[in-house]
Amino acid sequence: MQTSPMQTWWTRGAAFGVAALASASAAWWALTLSNLAPWQPTVSLPPAPQLDAAILARALGAGTSPVNVAQAPPPLAIQLLGVVAGAGGKGHVLLAVGDAPPKTYKVGSKLGEGLFLQSVGKRSAQVGADPKGPARQILELPAISKP
Numbered sequence: 001m002q003t004s005p006m007q008t009w010w011t012r013g014a015a016f017g018v019a020a021l022a023s024a025s026a027a028w029w030a031l032t033l034s035n036l037a038p039w040q041p042t043v044s045l046p047p048a049p050q051l052d053a054a055i056l057a058r059a060l061g062a063g064t065s066p067v068n069v070a071q072a073p074p075p076l077a078i079q080l081l082g083v084v085a086g087a088g089g090k091g092h093v094l095l096a097v098g099d100a101p102p103k104t105y106k107v108g109s110k111l112g113e114g115l116f117l118q119s120v121g122k123r124s125a126q127v128g129a130d131p132k133g134p135a136r137q138i139l140e141l142p143a144i145s146k147p
């Protein structure tokens with residue numbers, strides 16, 4: 001069986017076309033799948049409606065019953081009973097904080113809610129809201145009475 005040149009050309013052209021389409025399809029899918037950025041639709045929302053705060057407060061029950069306002073606790077009564085001072089404001093003190101029995105505190109210790117012992121002097125102690133901040137209160141030992 002002998003084939004004509006026209007049949008050979010037609011077979012070769014069809015094979016080339018199928019191969020070109022297959023490689024183009026593979027290249028398109030490779031480029032499509034390599035794009036890792038997720039698609040996110042853009043949504044435009046209308047602006048939120050403006051509400052009157054007074055109307056909203058009344059709707060939620062404001063002003064219908066008396067409100068118990070929590071008051072801040074009274075400041076702690078701190079009494080300095082003794083000092084052991086070291087170099088550079090370091091040391092220990094004997095303090096009576098509030099109604100608790102006297103206790104020894106080291107510089108930097110927390111005395112109560114928001115109170116820290118900041119530094120110690122020969123006959124004094126400084127107390128503040130922050131261990132390194134400004135002193136809120138300076139406690140002094142009572143003067144020594146001479147008989």
